[in-house]
Amino acid sequence: MKKVSTREIYGRTLCELGDRDDSVVVVDADLSLCTMTCYFAGKHPERFFNVGISEANMVGVGAGLAATGKTVFVNSFAMFTAGRAYDQIRNSVCYPHLNVKVVGTHAGLTVGEDGATHQCVEDMSLMRTVPGMTVIVPCDAEETRQAVYAMADYNGPCYFRLGRAPVSNVVDSLPGYKFEIGKAVTVKEGTDVTVIAAGTMVEVALEASSALKVKGINARVINMHTIKPIDRNAILSAARETGAIVTAEEHNVIGGLGSAVSEVIVESDTRVPVVRVGVQDVFGHSAPAEVCMAAYGLTSDRVAQAVQQAIAMR
Amino acid sequence: MEASRKIELETIATKCRADALAMVRSAHSGHLGGSLSVMDLLTVLYFDVMNIDPEKPHDPHRDRCVLSKGHCTPAMYSILSRRGYFPRAWLSNFRQIDSVLSGHVEMTKVPGVDMSAGSLGQGLSAGLGMALASRVDGGKYRVYAICGDGEIQEGQIWEAAQAASHYAVDNLTVFIDNNGIQLDGFTEQIGGASNAAAKFSAFGWHTTEIDGHDMESIEKALEEAWSISGKPSVIVANTVKGKGISFMENNPKWHGNVPTEDEFEIAFKELDDRLAELGASWEGWAR
Numbered sequence: 001m002k003k004v005s006t007r008e009i010y011g012r013t014l015c016e017l018g019d020r021d022d023s024v025v026v027v028d029a030d031l032s033l034c035t036m037t038c039y040f041a042g043k044h045p046e047r048f049f050n051v052g053i054s055e056a057n058m059v060g061v062g063a064g065l066a067a068t069g070k071t072v073f074v075n076s077f078a079m080f081t082a083g084r085a086y087d088q089i090r091n092s093v094c095y096p097h098l099n100v101k102v103v104g105t106h107a108g109l110t111v112g113e114d115g116a117t118h119q120c121v122e123d124m125s126l127m128r129t130v131p132g133m134t135v136i137v138p139c140d141a142e143e144t145r146q147a148v149y150a151m152a153d154y155n156g157p158c159y160f161r162l163g164r165a166p167v168s169n170v171v172d173s174l175p176g177y178k179f180e181i182g183k184a185v186t187v188k189e190g191t192d193v194t195v196i197a198a199g200t201m202v203e204v205a206l207e208a209s210s211a212l213k214v215k216g217i218n219a220r221v222i223n224m225h226t227i228k229p230i231d232r233n234a235i236l237s238a239a240r241e242t243g244a245i246v247t248a249e250e251h252n253v254i255g256g257l258g259s260a261v262s263e264v265i266v267e268s269d270t271r272v273p274v275v276r277v278g279v280q281d282v283f284g285h286s287a288p289a290e291v292c293m294a295a296y297g298l299t300s301d302r303v304a305q306a307v308q309q310a311i312a313m314r
Numbered sequence: 315m316e317a318s319r320k321i322e323l324e325t326i327a328t329k330c331r332a333d334a335l336a337m338v339r340s341a342h343s344g345h346l347g348g349s350l351s352v353m354d355l356l357t358v359l360y361f362d363v364m365n366i367d368p369e370k371p372h373d374p375h376r377d378r379c380v381l382s383k384g385h386c387t388p389a390m391y392s393i394l395s396r397r398g399y400f401p402r403a404w405l406s407n408f409r410q411i412d413s414v415l416s417g418h419v420e421m422t423k424v425p426g427v428d429m430s431a432g433s434l435g436q437g438l439s440a441g442l443g444m445a446l447a448s449r450v451d452g453g454k455y456r457v458y459a460i461c462g463d464g465e466i467q468e469g470q471i472w473e474a475a476q477a478a479s480h481y482a483v484d485n486l487t488v489f490i491d492n493n494g495i496q497l498d499g500f501t502e503q504i505g506g507a508s509n510a511a512a513k514f515s516a517f518g519w520h521t522t523e524i525d526g527h528d529m530e531s532i533e534k535a536l537e538e539a540w541s542i543s544g545k546p547s548v549i550v551a552n553t554v555k556g557k558g559i560s561f562m563e564n565n566p567k568w569h570g571n572v573p574t575e576d577e578f579e580i581a582f583k584e585l586d587d588r589l590a591e592l593g594a595s596w597e598g599w600a601r
Contacts, residue, residue, distance in 0.1 A: 025450065027443075047450055049481070054473030057439045061477065064443020067421065067429055069374060070450070087433050088470070092440060096421050096430040 003166035006199075007105040009141040010162055011036020013148040014073060018044045021152065025070045027051060029058040034164075035075040035105045055080045059088035059102065066098035071152055077111075078104030078161060082123035093157050094130045101151050102127070103160045108250035109279065109296055110165040110200060115286035121279045125255025127159035128228045134181060135227040137161040137257075139202035140170040143225060146179035154181060161199065163250075165289045168203050170223070182226045184234035190220030193307050194238035194245050198224045198257045200298075201248035201277070207300035212307055219307055230260045239270040244310035246275045248303050250293070253278035273313035275306040315530040319362075323529045325594040327357040330396055331558045332585045333405055334388035339578050341409035344417065347568040348462060349389035351493040351526070351553040356381075356393045358532040359458055368398035371425040375454045378428040378444045382437020383462040383491060384418040385570075391415050391424070399426035435468025437461065438488060442478045445486035445546075453485060456540070460489045464496030467505040472517070478546040479518030486546040487539040488514075491526065493555035499566045514548040526551025559584055 018024045018040050030053045032038040041048040051058045055076050062074035074081065081104045082089070093100045104123050111118045127135050136151065136158060138144040144162070151158045170187060171177045177185075187202060188209050197205035202223045209219040220242055222234055239245060245265065247258035258276030265274055279296050293299060330353055338344035360366070364377040381390050387408070395402050407413035414423040418432030429440045441459035448455050461471060478486055490510045494501050501508055511521040520542040524531040532551065539547035555569070556562025559581045562573075573581060589595060 025447070049446055051473075051477040052480070054470075054477060056436075056470040057442075057473035057477055060436050060439020060470065060474065061443035061446065063436075064380075064429065064440035064445075065447045066443075067440065068378075068444055068447035068451075070447055088436055088439075091430070091433040092436045095432075 003168050004141045005164060005166045006138055006141065006144040006162040007036050007164060009144045010103070010148060011039045013145045015039040015043050017148060017152055018047065021071065022047070023069065023071050024073070024152065025065050026073045026075065027058050027062050027065070028075045029053055029055045029080070031076050035103065037075050055085045056088050059085040060092050062100045063092035063096070063098050066100045067096070071099055073101045073103055075103045075105065077118060077120065078107035078123040079118055079120035082126050082159060083120055086126055090130050094132045097132050097156055099155050099157070101158045101160055103162065105162040106164040107161045108163060108200065109284045109292040109298065110163050110250065110289040112165065112289035112292055113286050116283040119284035121252045121284065122255065123159070123161060124227050124251050124257065125259070128255065128260065132157060133228065134158040135161070136181065136225060137199040137227060138225055139199055139223050140167055142169065142177065143171050143179055147225070150179055150181050163200055167200055170202050170206070179225070182229045182231055184231035185223040185225065186220060187223045188219070188221040190218040191242055192218045193311055194220040194222060194242045195248055195303060195307065196222045196224050196235065196238065196245060196257065196261050197248040198227060200250045204298065204300050205248050205303055208303035208307065211300060211304050217307065217311070224257060227257055227260055230264060232264050235261055235264045236268055236270055239265055239268065239272045244273050244314050246277060246303060246306045246310050248277040250298055251278055252281055254281055273310045275310040277303050277306045315533055320529050321592050323357050323361060325589065325592050326361055326396060327353050328558065328585055328588050328592065330357065330389065330392035332582060333392035333396070335578060335581055337388045337391065337405050337408040338572055340406050342572055343409055344388050344572070345385045345570050346388060347495065347555040347562060348383060348491065348493065349386040350557045350559065350562065351555045352383065352386050352460060352491045353389045353557070354527045354529060355460060355489050355491065355532060355551055356389055358529055358536070360393050360397050362533060363536055364458070365455065368426065371399060377455050378457045380429040380431065380437040380441040380444070380457070380459040381419050382431050382459055383434070383465050384431025384437065387415065387417060387419055390419055390427070394424065394426040397426070400424065434465045435470040438471050438474040441486055441488070442474050442483060445483040446481060448485050449483070456485045456487065458487050458489070460491060462496070463490055463492040463494065463508040463510060464501050464505065466490065466508060466510060475514060475517040475519065482544045483546050484543045487536065488546065488548045490548060490550045491553050492550050493553045495555040495564070495566045495569065497569045510548070511550045518545060520545050520547040521550065522547070523550040523552065526553035527557055558588065
């Protein structure tokens, strides 16, 4: 099947959600053609507000709308929601636990050519530490579609991390796939090691798993689409059953998925090695998305290498 | 406004000033200066004009008020309590670990609070969101926001001002509590002259400038704001920080400092005298 970006399917689903639920209100800050809220705007103009290039204000407006009972989606690049409007998300949205879905598109290195100023690799970390915030990172189109509905059904703040670049279908291969907030998905069974991945890195982890198979290593792959609340049971079962863990994320290794998984492991009685694949605490660079991913070690080769490191540490 | 109504509102404001003092006295902390300057604005809103019912604090059709200068809880909570949203006994537990009354306004814990605030500059955006929601729902309610003149140094205020004007939300009315003082000193010396009316006017707002301690002027300015269609309104309320307590008035020291016991006694005495002037007493109101 054709690759499609998570932001594209997000935009289409949001519009569909708006057809069904007239409490849904969408706010954007002059990026509706990129966050793909343009579909909703075209269909439901009376419930769409483009506040201009003012992300702090956008989040505040979203909070005010939610305070009256609306289900609100506020949208910009990850850098400008989670990054720029952190204080507004914390104090105007999360502290009063308002029903605002903060959407950060163009997250991570796959923004590509726009370079480091736009390649947010800290958003999961920032959003994860705010009390009451739920953090969701879908890996493909179908998961994105289901997650939009799941977030709408949940009454409270969420951060939704999306990418710019088209991605392959991952969960389509799982029969009857049902997205549930906080419930990780085993996308490939395995007994020797577990790769816990999120977002774009789920597909990469699956590639690594296939390569490892040839070497006689059976790697389990878990799609950890919800970074918070993290699925402790899935992590601990993986630790017990496979004895080593690799995490893979298009994000700084500090504060995101790798940190969240490590926190669960070190506070358990199942101390297994954890190797974190991700951006190694550096800024990105302008280049095509796939070149960036390769340059910063977000590849199946690197994941396979990390798997061998983890097994060796066991 | 009838003379008797004016006296009634001034009496309420005076008693709430005493409540605010008592709250800060019991907590040994809190922001008195800005609470005393904003008290008359809150009195007119909550006791005179807003379409609200303390029995139904979550009524979806109610008017809303966002206290963007969210640290002025001694004023807001005195007003809400006197208006009947929660028992007066709560006030004496202000800023304590087992109390719902924190240092900054909280919508999840305190009946009558429409929006949490504290980090300055965020309330106007929330007010705009509420005003837009009212429009989506068919224009059922009005929204008020109250900002400090120091607070409008925050950039987000001007993002919101621009968007409110763009969306022509004429159900949004903003008070600037223009008391001329911020934490570090006189606003003019720190952030420059606020020139709030001229700035908002340039942003496309209807503007009025009034004496923010005159009940009748406040009410009239609100009536004028409601008559304006196609743009939001700002009422620059010229106020005195520390209003009503002689030694606090217009003195930057009283942004967040706590008076001594002797000073509290002087302050309460002045409010007692003011009540006597108004021909009112503490009857039915514990001090």
